[in-house]
Amino acid sequence: MRPARFGDLAAIVDVHTQARAAYYQAGGLPGSEIDSPDGWARRRATWAHAIQSSATTVLCAVEDTEVVGVVAMGPPKEGAEAAPSCGELHRIHVRPDRWGRGVGGLLHAEFVSFLQESSLETGLLDAWERNSRALAFYTRHGWVPQGGRRPGPGGVDFLRLRLDLRGRVAATAASGSTVPLD
Structure with missing residues (x-):
């Protein structure tokens, strides 16, 4: 795991592109709806901004010298309803050929x-x-629906999820277990 560098930009966009194609296809979107001709350029611009932003932290999971996963996090996006005690997981992507190998858990x-x-x-x-793969992953890591929705591709919404670290600590203390927070 290491901080993303601007030189990682093409590899990060490639990981994002592969991951989104896999999960949108698995969710039933036809290929024509998964990517537009300018999709790669939009993803590149978004990641370039994130890497250069002082408000966003971008980390890469690297095997040997190859970027196989990426995470971006920071304050909630503009317009998001959130308390000052919230941080947002803006994006997390793992190359599909690395799914199930713990990369997402590390991110x-x-x-x-x-x-x-x-x-x-x-x-x-x-x-x-x-x-469904991502929702199962987040559920295993303690995320719960917050109730918010926004429109997504194919007429299917994005769901707003919440992770309460206080609740996880309290539940762990009440059970007497020493389950790690991650």
């Missing part, structure tokens, strides 16, 4: 560390309602 642990180091109690994210 998620970095987000939890970000919240803890920033003294934030709550994490927020949006997940596409038909991305």
Whole structure:
């Protein structure tokens, strides 16, 4: 795991492009709706901004010298309803050929560390309602629906999820277990 560099931009966009194609296809979107001709350029611009922004933390999961996963986190996006004690998991992507190998768990642990180091109690994210793989991943890591929705591709909404670190600590203390927060 290491901070993203501007030289990683093409690899990050490639990871994002592969991951989104896989989960949108699995969710039933036809190929024609998954990507527009300018999609790659939009993703590149978004990641370039995130890497260069002082408000956003972008980390890469690297195997040997190859970027296989990426996470972006920071304050909630403009217009998002959130308390000052919230941080947002803006994006998390893993190359599909690395799914199930723990890369996503490592990226998620970095987000939890970000919240803890920033003294934030709550994490927020949006997940596409038909991305069952991601929703199962987030559920395993303690995320719950917050109730918010926004329109997504194919007429299927993105769901707003919430991770409450205080609740996880309280539940762990009440049970007497020593389950790690990540």
